[in-house]
Amino acid sequence: MLRLFIFLVTILVVRSQTTAVNRCIIFSGDLPLNVYIENCVTPPCHLPQLQDAVINIVFRAPRTMQSMSTLATAFLGILVVPYPLGQNAITCNFLQNSFCPILEGEVLIYKLKMYIAPTFPVV
Numbered sequence: 001m002l003r004l005f006i007f008l009v010t011i012l013v014v015r016s017q018t019t020a021v022n023r024c025i026i027f028s029g030d031l032p033l034n035v036y037i038e039n040c041v042t043p044p045c046h047l048p049q050l051q052d053a054v055i056n057i058v059f060r061a062p063r064t065m066q067s068m069s070t071l072a073t074a075f076l077g078i079l080v081v082p083y084p085l086g087q088n089a090i091t092c093n094f095l096q097n098s099f100c101p102i103l104e105g106e107v108l109i110y111k112l113k114m115y116i117a118p119t120f121p122v123v
Contacts, residue, residue: 017056018034018041019041030060032058033059033060034058035055036056052114053116054111054112056110056112057109058108060106060108061108062104066100068091069089069090070112072114088114096109097109
């Protein structure tokens with residue numbers, strides 16, 4: 001019961017902080033239930049170079065999964081560039097309220113830390 005209470009309080013705190021996001025025009029898929037990029041509510045977000053940008057994502061698992069990987073892609077004009085996340089790509093290591101394997105329909109809270117290289121354009 002305590003775990004459920006902590007989960008609900010966490011959802012309420014995360015939902016109170018929301019960054020507006022749009023559906024990607026290249027890749028289809030459901031939008032997360034909530035996204036909060038720390039220190040950014042209204043895009044475009046000014047990401048901190050030479051440190052981690054922290055992105056909190058609440059989403060519903062579309063299927064049962066044994067493991068998950070996060071893929072980041074940068075869109076620079078017409079150029080599409082994969083953005084390496086290193087160890088941060090191992091999604092299961094950064095789930096805040098669960099662990100892998102994940103059940104279909106499970107609501108997950110995920111904290112992505114994404115290093116912003118000096119070559120990343122300032123938006």
